[in-house]
Amino acid sequence: MNLTSIDYLAIGQRLRAYRIAASLNAEQIAAELGISRAAVYRLEKGEIKKIETLERLAQCLNTTVETLLGVGMEYYPHASGFFERMRQLEEGSTRIYSHFEPFSYLLTSEKYDAYLQQMLLETDSTTVQGDKLDPKSLQTLAILSERKSHLNTHLPKIHNLIGIQHIEKFIHLGLVGSLNISPSTRMERVLAARQEVKYLLHLLEEKKDIVQVAITKQTIPSSTFQIFYNDSEALSVASSPFRLGELPNISAGVAWVSSSKEAIHHHQSLFDALWENAAKGDDALRLLRDTLERY
Structure with a gap:
């Protein structure tokens, strides 16, 4: 999937909101994905390069890629x-x-x-x-x-x-x-x-x-x-x-x-x-x- 037409900032904002809703801090997300805490914060600023990253984040946050992309309902x-x-x-x-x-x-x-x-x-x-x-x-x-x-x-x-x-x-x-x-x-x-x-x-x-x-x-x-x-x-x-x-x-x-x-x-x-x-x-x-x- 091509992410060039997607609103990166909005994706990052949803990621942060879902992380807070899941009572997870940046360190916990980083450990789950095998990345640094700084990388998590960059993701929440909309610095997302691969759809695979969104798929892993969606699974971690108990939501879907479609929701993170703004296609589905956010719950x-x-x-x-x-x-x-x-x-x-x-x-x-x-x-x-x-x-x-x-x-x-x-x-x-x-x-x-x-x-x-x-x-x-x-x-x-x-x-x-x-x-x-x-x-x-x-x-x-x-x-x-x-x-x-x-x-x-x-x-x-x-x-x-x-x-x-x-x-x-x-x-x-x-x-x-x-x-x-x-x-x-x-x-x-x-x-x-x-x-x-x-x-x-x-x-x-x-x-x-x-x-x-x-x-x-x-x-x-x-x-x-x-x-x-x-x-x-x-x-x-x-x-x-x-x-x-x-x-x-x-x-x-x-x-x-x-x-x-x-x-x-x-x-x-x-x-x-x-x-x-x-x-x-x-x-x-x-x-x-x-x-x-x-x-």
Whole structure:
């Protein structure tokens, strides 16, 4: 197979995301392939010369050559690899269409990351080892933080579709990983959730040329998704069962990324239909403020 027409950089990015998802470091991949660690990093930069190398890497990472080439669906059974792939795609995007509960993590404050770690510690899941998060979960948090930091220097236009019911639940429950917490902790977390909604309002007022939201009262999909564009070209669509809001989940489920034109078309059509009839601009701001006042 001739690799001259293939996007080498994209292959390298997928390799890195799949390596992270498999909880493998560069030394382990190097040992499996019989190459140096530096050679692994070069592969992840897109320096790939032979199809045989991709075949061995695909087997090592429990995927296929077609997926690494961007032909098939990319599947991620843990949030670490998925959010690394999201970070990569966001770096190359000029526009993002997003639907996450309660709203996009990219629009949360810097204080949110510490609360997210605390929420994950409160969950009864495999993410917790004793009184600490497991290494893979800590890696996920580091990748999320990197995503947000990168947007301080490269902020694509973000169109975030929000369901008002999700905002109401977010404020009502607060930033909690479990409902089995003390009343005083619950009150603190409810106040923290309110602050996040206020921060979102601040972003919408200060960066309205870059960040736009539409708030709908309609029922919206339970599966979250994000569509990536570079100017007018659609790059990919990603869908995820992972949650970064109240009662978060970063370990159970399978997320996917696809560059299929059909998948992108159907998700964009769904997004556009919900966006059209939702509150936008000043109406969205009023709806958010009214919701805060009611709670």
